[in-house]
Amino acid sequence: MRRIYLDNNATTAVRPEVLEGMLPFFTEAFGNPSSLHWAGRQASPAIEQARREVAALINAKEEEIVFTSCGSEGDNLALKGTVEALQSRGNHIITTAVEHPAVLDTCRFLEKKGVEVTYLPVDREGLLDLDRLERAITSRTILISVMWANNETGVLFPIREIGALARKHQVRFFTDAVQAAGRVPVDVEEAQVDLLSLSGHKIGAPKGVGILYIRKGNPLAPLIHGGHQERRRRAGTHNVAGIVGLGIACRKAAEELETVPTRVTVLRDRLQNGIVSLIPEIKVNGALGLRLPNTLNLCFAGIEGEALLLRLDMEGIAASSGSACTSGSLGMSHVLEAMQVNPLLGQSSVRFSLGRNTTSEDIDRVLEVLPPSVQKLRDMSPFWKAGSRCCAVCLSQ
């Protein structure tokens, strides 16, 4: 069966040129970059080369890049490290209700430690009210943490405006750019970002490597104590091969930033328009003109998202669902909940996230498989009646 992968916001395949560049660092150039001898000397320039490549992608300076193990580590380090370092100055964090769990759960942890956290709401399109954000800033505010792009809906936040606000009030600004970096232009100078997390496996590097950008002059307490690696900001032997892979992936992403997002946007819009015209009573989630090029999140009234995913999976199509009755919550994602999506409708959400390898034929195939798959589930749903009040009400809300 033809396999189609439309879950690139979950992870991506390692790019062939990335894998090729990594391989020597498992065998011949196996040294610990902290070692002074010949083996260490093989590895350390590769780390610094990767650091330059990552820095170039986000317009940072090399010394501002700290290698981590993943996006979640970067998020934890930014939040916990700031709280620890700035405890004499204040104890208030401003974030949003739609952040990744790596940010939200860390904030909840910090709340138990006495930190005050403001969770800003979003509107029905998933957008923030910047006036509200500014009003939330107090003399005790030490950090604003807003993601660059939402992982579920792809909605892009006005990072430049938030950066300006943060600078104006002299509050540190952290952005989780895990879904954005390498997919849309990310410039820490232009956006006046102080801290930024990025993860390799979303852009064709392997799992297990990421970075936290730390603007010069923004000290953080480390999460991992030990050796002197990363200027004592993150101890632990370097994941040399992974870091080399991340460097290559960042370089390739930067080279393709003029072409790939445009192509992916065309394919995503074709998928969206096809679904809108072929399937009645659906809802596209997230502000239409303000999304990542690759992300499409929809609700299909009357059915449950995971059932649709399994049906697509049986046809070789991999997508993902914000809804999961395994999550233990009401079966709706916290992002759609914050966007005030009707709870029944919210359970029917499915996310398609395209990648640089997605083809026009892939989209054709999805548009062929999806309508009958949705119809089959609707036919067995007690909530489905075409044009019925339930779904009409759901959709109008």
Place this chain on the structure above:
Amino acid sequence: MYSEKVLDHFSNPRNVGEMADPDATGEFGSSHCGDTIKVFLKVEDGVIQDIKFKTFGCAAAIASSSMMTEMVRGMTIEEALQLTNEMVAEALDGLPPEKMHCSCLAADGLHKAISNYRDGIR
């Protein structure tokens, strides 16, 4: 994640649909995740002659609904009342543990329909 039987009943659910003139119907929704089953019964001399269902939910919910209808067709309503969600899950060669509490609602829907039948509610 799912057994072959679950996937089979999910892809080709048995007895799915509505009934023109049921002797009773019963609806049961999980307060946990919103999964909902609606059961339609035809009963003759205390025996379930025909049964149909409609279910909103994940694959586990749909498969357990389908399996339940196969298990109880031809049973007396007393026998059908003995059926538990666990027995349905067992007949499907098991469900993932995290699916048991919310998606296995078929027996509950059946019992609701039988209760409505006894109360004379269509």
